[in-house]
Amino acid sequence: xxxxxxxxxxxxxxxxxxxxxxxxxxxxxxxxxxxxxxxxxxxxxxxxxxxxxxxxxxxxxxxxxxxxxxxxxxxxxxxxxxxxxxxxxxxxxxxxxxxxxxxxxxxxxxxxxxxxxxxxxxxxxxxxxxxxxxxxxxxxxxxxxxxxxxxxxxxxxxxxxxxxxxxxxxxxxxxxxxxxxxxxxxxxxxxxxxxxxxxxxxxxxxxxxxxxxxxxxxxxxxxxxxxxxxxxxxxxxxxxxxxxxxxxxxxxxxxxxxxxxxxxxxxxxxxxxxxxxxxxxxxxxxxxxxxxxxxxxxxxxxx
Amino acid sequence: xxxxxxxxxxxxxxxxxxxxxxxxxxxxxxxxxxxxxxxxxxxxxxxxxxxxxxxxxxxxxxxxxxxxxxxxxxxxxxxxxxxxxxxxxxxxxxxxxxxxxxxxxxxxxxxxxxxxxxxxxxxxxxxxxxxxxxxxxxxxxxxxxxxxxxxxxxxxxxxxxxxxxxxxxxxxxxxxxxxxxxxxxxxxxxxxxxxxxxxxxxxxxxxxxxxxxxxxxxxxxxxxxxxxxxxxxxxxxxxxxxxxxxxxxxxxxxxxxxxxxxx
Numbered sequence: 001x002x003x004x005x006x007x008x009x010x011x012x013x014x015x016x017x018x019x020x021x022x023x024x025x026x027x028x029x030x031x032x033x034x035x036x037x038x039x040x041x042x043x044x045x046x047x048x049x050x051x052x053x054x055x056x057x058x059x060x061x062x063x064x065x066x067x068x069x070x071x072x073x074x075x076x077x078x079x080x081x082x083x084x085x086x087x088x089x090x091x092x093x094x095x096x097x098x099x100x101x102x103x104x105x106x107x108x109x110x111x112x113x114x115x116x117x118x119x120x121x122x123x124x125x126x127x128x129x130x131x132x133x134x135x136x137x138x139x140x141x142x143x144x145x146x147x148x149x150x151x152x153x154x155x156x157x158x159x160x161x162x163x164x165x166x167x168x169x170x171x172x173x174x175x176x177x178x179x180x181x182x183x184x185x186x187x188x189x190x191x192x193x194x195x196x197x198x199x200x201x202x203x204x205x206x207x208x209x210x211x212x213x214x215x216x217x218x219x220x221x222x223x224x225x226x227x228x229x230x231x232x233x234x235x236x237x238x239x240x241x242x243x244x245x246x247x248x249x250x251x252x253x254x255x256x257x258x259x260x261x262x263x264x265x266x267x268x269x270x271x272x273x274x275x276x277x278x279x280x281x282x283x284x285x286x287x288x289x290x291x292x293x294x295x296x297x298x299x300x301x302x303x
Numbered sequence: 304x305x306x307x308x309x310x311x312x313x314x315x316x317x318x319x320x321x322x323x324x325x326x327x328x329x330x331x332x333x334x335x336x337x338x339x340x341x342x343x344x345x346x347x348x349x350x351x352x353x354x355x356x357x358x359x360x361x362x363x364x365x366x367x368x369x370x371x372x373x374x375x376x377x378x379x380x381x382x383x384x385x386x387x388x389x390x391x392x393x394x395x396x397x398x399x400x401x402x403x404x405x406x407x408x409x410x411x412x413x414x415x416x417x418x419x420x421x422x423x424x425x426x427x428x429x430x431x432x433x434x435x436x437x438x439x440x441x442x443x444x445x446x447x448x449x450x451x452x453x454x455x456x457x458x459x460x461x462x463x464x465x466x467x468x469x470x471x472x473x474x475x476x477x478x479x480x481x482x483x484x485x486x487x488x489x490x491x492x493x494x495x496x497x498x499x500x501x502x503x504x505x506x507x508x509x510x511x512x513x514x515x516x517x518x519x520x521x522x523x524x525x526x527x528x529x530x531x532x533x534x535x536x537x538x539x540x541x542x543x544x545x546x547x548x549x550x551x552x553x554x555x556x557x558x559x560x561x562x563x564x565x566x
Binding site for chain 2: 067078274
């Protein structure tokens with residue numbers, strides 16, 4: 001008893017640093033048989049766009065060594081259906097809800113932020129900047145610091161809620177992107193999104209994903225994620241949220257020591273849908289047994 | 304309403320090899336066994352969390368007796384190979400029961416059409432039909448590539464009239480199981496099928512021509528089994544816009560009315 005797990009992410013007060021990653025936790029209700037969402041720091045719901053998106057043709061996922069590739073294609077019912085159908089269910093879950101948003105243009109992001117701003121059920125906004133900018137020839141917003149900054153400013157200008165920018169690892173220098181979005185007003189950064197990869201069926205010589213390429217997640221990417229969290233936490237002053245292959249308490253601790261203020265559980269939710277809740281208890285137990293505070297852990301790497 | 308789904312560590316009671324690549328695994332798993340409906344499936348963990356293979360594998364529930372459920376599976380990859388090596392007394396983590404199973408039609412005659420390992424979910428269905436509609440007729444049409452790949456025949460023979468076909472003629476009628484279905488002449492037949500996609504498409508086509516209701520049980524790679532990853536998308540028949548273009552095998556299925564998939 002008496003272990004304080006609370007963390008601050010910008011203006012967002014979370015009861016603990018265990019969150020769920022967008023796209024791996026549905027809209028929360030899918031997991032209600034396995035975890036009490038209100039016990040988690042926050043849930044980050046499946047990414048939403050202004051208009052509905054059908055997603056990619058199947059096959060959309062394939063397992064690889066220690067990980068999985070996905071090319072879901074950002075399937076979602078659009079922001080209006082989200083507000084109509086999902087928000088009432090999220091209200092019932094009594095969880096801290098962070099809504100992940102994605103768009104094809106700066107205007108899309110601004111409009112989404114504005115639409116979500118008045119909703120009391122939405123505690124924060126996470127911005128997926130890995131999408132291609134349709135107006136600028138398809139270059140992802142997340143790969144060019146100035147574009148990432150412009151998306152950040154557009155979202156910040158249209159919402160009073162805390163804004164987390166989710167960073168892509170598929171860049172030359174992730175610290176440059178992190179610094180650019182911090183400068184543009186981001187309240188926090190979360191990293192990493194998936195690493196782009198592919199898999200081939202030798203017999204047919206065809207790609208295993210209909211989309212040919214997809215995003216790699218799972219334990220295979222953890223060392224890369226940890227390295228990037230460490231590097232970003234060295235240079236920014238805003239909180240860093242660590243994501244990438246976390247499936248145990250030890251993994252959580254590694255990310256905190258590397259400099260993450262909070263973490264998101266992703267692919268591991270698919271294997272053990274109750275894991276996020278178990279990790280909250282595990283972290284509480286660890287702090288109690290070792291008589292230490294969360295703040296003593298964050299960024300405590302000894303070099 | 305919260306769905307009754309569980310992560311349950313079951314205990315393997317038997318894991319018997321039936322032919323060179325097929326096995327029958329009986330698992331003591333009371334929470335899931337007591338709630339399993341015909342056509343539903345479980346996600347089976349073939350390793351410790353985070354170890355290879357990483358993801359759970361979806362397998363249909365073949366049979367249930369009290370607190371024990373049975374999986375009938377073919378070794379097709381890394382996950383099922385790990386399962387094949389498991390033995391009596393070993394723990395095995397299951398997630399389930401999952402998905403929308405078969406809906407038993409109100410009719411006098413039910414026809415269950417299985418191809419290869421696709422016969423698996425039809426046994427529990429036959430049991431439930433016999434239990435809920437004791438007067439209704441049950442015909443089972445079992446097809447396989449050859450005699451060796453025909454599975455669970457004795458159990459099916461005990462549930463109704465059994466007809467067999469093999470691609471090579473080594474048992475039963477020489478040819479495809481769809482030819483057996485073509486020999487059926489009832490007007491009010493309810494058809495339930497599971498097997499290779501071309502076979503099920505053939506079954507669905509025959510049903511459409513005869514005006515028979517047809518439910519198909521689909522298979523897909525999937526990561527979560529509970530509607531979160533959206534990895535198991537299958538295109539719906541007809542033209543649908545936006546997020547309605549696809550259905551998801553894990554949550555909308557695995558059993559669908561055939562016309563939802565193939566018009």
